[in-house]
Amino acid sequence: MTKIPHRFYLTEDQMPTQWYNLRADMKEQPEPLLNPATGEPVEEKDLYPIFCEKLAHQEMDKETRYVDIPEEILDMYKIYRPSPLCRAYNLEKALGTPAKIYYKFEGNNTSGSHKLNSAIAQAYYAKEQGLTSLTTETGAGQWGTALSEACAYFGLPLDIFMVKVSYEQKPFRKAVMQVFDGNVIPSPSTTTQVGKKILADNPNTTGSLGCAISEAVEKAVSTPGCRYVLGSVLNQVLLHQSIIGLESKKAMEILGEYPDVVVGCAGGGSNLGGLIAPFMQDKLLGKKNTRFVAVEPASCPSFTRGKYAYDFCDTGKITPLAKMYTLGSGFIPSANHAGGLRYHGMSPILSKLYHDGYMEAVSYEQTKVFEAAVQFAKCETILPAPESAHAIRGAIDEALKCKESGEAKTILFGLTGTGYFDMKAYSEYLAGNMTDYIPTDADLQRGFDTLPKINK
Amino acid sequence: MTKIPHRFYLTEDQMPTQWYNLRADMKEQPEPLLNPATGEPVEEKDLYPIFCEKLAHQEMDKETRYVDIPEEILDMYKIYRPSPLCRAYNLEKALGTPAKIYYKFEGNNTSGSHKLNSAIAQAYYAKEQGLTSLTTETGAGQWGTALSEACAYFGLPLDIFMVKVSYEQKPFRKAVMQVFDGNVIPSPSTTTQVGKKILADNPNTTGSLGCAISEAVEKAVSTPGCRYVLGSVLNQVLLHQSIIGLESKKAMEILGEYPDVVVGCAGGGSNLGGLIAPFMQDKLLGKKNTRFVAVEPASCPSFTRGKYAYDFCDTGKITPLAKMYTLGSGFIPSANHAGGLRYHGMSPILSKLYHDGYMEAVSYEQTKVFEAAVQFAKCETILPAPESAHAIRGAIDEALKCKESGEAKTILFGLTGTGYFDMKAYSEYLAGNMTDYIPTDADLQRGFDTLPKINK
Numbered sequence: 001m002t003k004i005p006h007r008f009y010l011t012e013d014q015m016p017t018q019w020y021n022l023r024a025d026m027k028e029q030p031e032p033l034l035n036p037a038t039g040e041p042v043e044e045k046d047l048y049p050i051f052c053e054k055l056a057h058q059e060m061d062k063e064t065r066y067v068d069i070p071e072e073i074l075d076m077y078k079i080y081r082p083s084p085l086c087r088a089y090n091l092e093k094a095l096g097t098p099a100k101i102y103y104k105f106e107g108n109n110t111s112g113s114h115k116l117n118s119a120i121a122q123a124y125y126a127k128e129q130g131l132t133s134l135t136t137e138t139g140a141g142q143w144g145t146a147l148s149e150a151c152a153y154f155g156l157p158l159d160i161f162m163v164k165v166s167y168e169q170k171p172f173r174k175a176v177m178q179v180f181d182g183n184v185i186p187s188p189s190t191t192t193q194v195g196k197k198i199l200a201d202n203p204n205t206t207g208s209l210g211c212a213i214s215e216a217v218e219k220a221v222s223t224p225g226c227r228y229v230l231g232s233v234l235n236q237v238l239l240h241q242s243i244i245g246l247e248s249k250k251a252m253e254i255l256g257e258y259p260d261v262v263v264g265c266a267g268g269g270s271n272l273g274g275l276i277a278p279f280m281q282d283k284l285l286g287k288k289n290t291r292f293v294a295v296e297p298a299s300c301p302s303f304t305r306g307k308y309a310y311d312f313c314d315t316g317k318i319t320p321l322a323k324m325y326t327l328g329s330g331f332i333p334s335a336n337h338a339g340g341l342r343y344h345g346m347s348p349i350l351s352k353l354y355h356d357g358y359m360e361a362v363s364y365e366q367t368k369v370f371e372a373a374v375q376f377a378k379c380e381t382i383l384p385a386p387e388s389a390h391a392i393r394g395a396i397d398e399a400l401k402c403k404e405s406g407e408a409k410t411i412l413f414g415l416t417g418t419g420y421f422d423m424k425a426y427s428e429y430l431a432g433n434m435t436d437y438i439p440t441d442a443d444l445q446r447g448f449d450t451l452p453k454i455n456k
Numbered sequence: 457m458t459k460i461p462h463r464f465y466l467t468e469d470q471m472p473t474q475w476y477n478l479r480a481d482m483k484e485q486p487e488p489l490l491n492p493a494t495g496e497p498v499e500e501k502d503l504y505p506i507f508c509e510k511l512a513h514q515e516m517d518k519e520t521r522y523v524d525i526p527e528e529i530l531d532m533y534k535i536y537r538p539s540p541l542c543r544a545y546n547l548e549k550a551l552g553t554p555a556k557i558y559y560k561f562e563g564n565n566t567s568g569s570h571k572l573n574s575a576i577a578q579a580y581y582a583k584e585q586g587l588t589s590l591t592t593e594t595g596a597g598q599w600g601t602a603l604s605e606a607c608a609y610f611g612l613p614l615d616i617f618m619v620k621v622s623y624e625q626k627p628f629r630k631a632v633m634q635v636f637d638g639n640v641i642p643s644p645s646t647t648t649q650v651g652k653k654i655l656a657d658n659p660n661t662t663g664s665l666g667c668a669i670s671e672a673v674e675k676a677v678s679t680p681g682c683r684y685v686l687g688s689v690l691n692q693v694l695l696h697q698s699i700i701g702l703e704s705k706k707a708m709e710i711l712g713e714y715p716d717v718v719v720g721c722a723g724g725g726s727n728l729g730g731l732i733a734p735f736m737q738d739k740l741l742g743k744k745n746t747r748f749v750a751v752e753p754a755s756c757p758s759f760t761r762g763k764y765a766y767d768f769c770d771t772g773k774i775t776p777l778a779k780m781y782t783l784g785s786g787f788i789p790s791a792n793h794a795g796g797l798r799y800h801g802m803s804p805i806l807s808k809l810y811h812d813g814y815m816e817a818v819s820y821e822q823t824k825v826f827e828a829a830v831q832f833a834k835c836e837t838i839l840p841a842p843e844s845a846h847a848i849r850g851a852i853d854e855a856l857k858c859k860e861s862g863e864a865k866t867i868l869f870g871l872t873g874t875g876y877f878d879m880k881a882y883s884e885y886l887a888g889n890m891t892d893y894i895p896t897d898a899d900l901q902r903g904f905d906t907l908p909k910i911n912k
Contacts, residue, residue: 005467005468005534006468006534006535007468007534007535007536009465011461012461012462012463076837078461078462078463079462079463079546079836079837080463080837090535090609108564109837109838110833110837110838110839110874111837112876116837149834149837152834153546153834171879172628172876172879172880172883175879175880175882175883175886176839176876176879176882178882178883178886179830179833179834179839179882179886180833180834374635377566377635377636378605378608378609378635378636380535381532381535381536381565381566381567381572381605382565382566383566383632383635418566418876420568420628420632420874420876420877421876423627423628423631423632424628424631426631426632426634426635427628427631427634430631430634430635
């Protein structure tokens with residue numbers, strides 16, 4: 001019998017009842033959102049046409065350190081949370097590493113990922129304000145599923161613009177959203193002005209998250225009683241996702257552990273930002289010197305090859321401008337299999353922390369990522385999502401460094417979800433038919449050329 | 457804060473370390489297996505060509521009440537167990553029932569079901585005996601996935617004969633098994649004599665579990681160092697699956713609960729037999745008078761419309777004869793969507809208990825089952841497998857009876873797994889295109905006509 005269990009669950013009364021707002025402890029704040037027309041900072045009320053009021057407030061709130069989680073949200077959290085903190089004993093053994101590898105597994109719900117943590121919050125606040133419908137976008141489909149689940153629970157109709165390449169690669173993802181009454185539309189579509197324009201300019205596009213966001217925002221602002229919700233990038237999403245890190249930290253405290261390295265996959269930053277939040281707090285306050293590693297696909301390398309600049313959050317250029325690591329809103333990544341990581345930008349909070357040296361970032365080609373996914377699946381009985389497998393790859397490489405140096409470091413990574421709807425990608429990998437896409441400098445330049453003039 | 461949590465997990469040191477053998481407490485034993493050629497009872501050593509020795513012993517052992525779970529098996533159990541005991545507060549509320557509804561959720565592993573509990577045991581004992589490969593069959597694909605996971609873990613090559621209708625309905629199931637190095641063959645196939653014969657007689661057959669079993673057994677007995685393993689029906693499987701019931705009972709004890717009704721879906725009986733085992737013990741010993749309800753599909757109604765008779769376990773008539781509720785080994789069910797429940801027979805242990813009045817059984821048409829599945833998914837954030845949804849339907853109807861009578865009964869049901877590979881069926885249901893199949897009396901008679909003469 002080992003002292004640290006393979007899977008550790010907090011009890012219901014040990015679950016956090018507040019989210020943690022990382023900005024309250026950042027000495028240097030992320031740059032403000034800007035109105036693209038005026039170049040002036042956006043105020044809370046400017047966001048009301050897009051977001052419901054409570055969420056607009058959370059988006060702008062830099063002061064409140066801990067935010068009470070409403071009872072109705074906690075009630076739904078308890079259906080699938082706490083999520084387990086797992087010790088990867090088998091993976092450690094397979095690697096022959098002295099490192100201790102922990103992972104926080106967020107895939108035990110039908111959305112298959114951590115996305116439900118913010119979906120519930122956003123659907124709840126919309127319902128509370130008396131809104132009558134929501135729109136959103138989805139890449140891999142996990143966010144769309146999560147929001148469908150939350151909307152079904154609170155009784156809100158939902159339109160989901162799904163990136164076309166994922167819509168086609170994942171025929172059954174659509175069906176899952178439909179079980180929860182979600183209305184799924186492949187993006188770009190002809191149901192919006194911005195969709196029509198993108199299709200006219202580039203009829204064969206496989207779509208992108210940025211483009212789907214444009215369509216969803218347009219639909220929301222042009223429909224009475226409707227608002228837009230987003231599953232990543234935003235400050236409010238990182239706030240809600242802090243539940244991941246808070247649970248992880250509490251569980252590790254009980255087990256007498258603290259991570260030396262925290263590894264997470266990074267698309268828009270929702271999981272990574274949520275996972276690292278309370279550990280980053282300790283670093284910001286000078287209590288700990290933990291390393292934080294963001295792992296991104298080589299095909300969409302916002303951190304590792306992007307620019308820290310003001311950019312639109314969407315391809316259609318209708319959102320406010322955010323200062324973030326970005327490849328340019330016009331960057332359309334190749335059709336790799338980690339749909340959730342195909343976003344051109346990155347959370348402004350994480351961008352600031354990375355820019356200020358609090359975080360590191362690495363990128364991997366997808367064949368290396370699937371190699372890690374298969375090794376992990378055989379060791380741990382969980383089939384990871386391609387997005388999550390980026391973190392696995394990163395954690396394995398950290399553990400192999402420990403093997404070389406002989407250091408018994410404690411590694412924590414975020415296992416954001418399961419890959420049951422990614423079997424086409426796994427089949428391709430197993431058959432040896434998977435290709436790696438790395439954008440050339442010229443490809444990147446084409447994206448950077450779409451950055452707004454305000455940066456000049 | 458409610459006193460009973462939504463999800464309750466035993467700690468690792470509260471996990472059972474022994475399986476429970478229900479036969480040790482049955483005053484009247486199931487009838488013995490018979491050699492089809494001689495009509496004589498089969499002895500343990502007669503099973504050695506098919507099963508490895510320890511499993512053959514477990515198959516025949518009526519005396520040993522508690523069997524120690526080997527350390528190596530416990531080690532792998534701990535990667536995904538204990539499974540949660542869940543209180544379905546939201547479902548209770550949606551139904552407006554005074555009943556308390558609990559479910560034991562076995563879907564938190566890549567096989568998506570409880571099947572891993574026995575797969576690990578069977579792969580371990582085979583490896584321990586020095587065998588070099590295994591064969592099996594799979595219906596919905598959950599058993600095949602589970603055994604692939606277990607074989608990958610212990611390093612044993614595996615051939616999986618997959619019922620053709622599932623192979624075609626579930627293109628990605630195959631890929632999951634391949635991730636774990638499983639070799640998947642659609643059944644009937646031309647790789648065995650029995651497969652060739654079945655195809656010659658009925659070229660358009662969609663296959664059946666019984667037929668896939670024949671092929672797997674033939675392959676095992678004709679390959680040196682190879683044995684056959686089965687995911688259901690057998691006494692050894694019910695023994696391994698008792699972990700489900702033992703964990704459930706222990707968790708309920710800690711919560712101060714005991715079920716008035718236990719509901720499980722019934723295909724070959726692996727989940728139902730495992731779930732009810734320790735509760736049935738109390739009933740057999742006269743300590744409790746719990747009701748046990750088996751739920752089966754109307755399209756394959758072994759308990760509710762079958763005969764209690766000696767029959768082959770496979771379509772090819774090469775296995776020993778078992779006394780069980782059966783539709784006849786020649787019965788081929790229509791292509792319903794609960795592949796795991798398309799078996800012509802039923803566990804001899806459960807058959808005996810049902811025959812002696814210790815259990816009840818009900819059957820449902822599949823549209824009623826999917827209706828329950830969708831309602832459950834919206835309440836509980838878990839998308840159930842069609843097989844599992846039979847138990848949900850049964851539990852909901854028990855809870856609705858409580859609503860009528862005003863009784864606050866405690867209902868426990870087994871949620872065997874998730875339905876991520878059943879989206880074709882969900883799509884059909886949502887589109888209103890799902891058809892119900894109920895065999896006519898003439899259909900059943902054609903099956904009964906294939907029963908062996910020994911019953912006459």
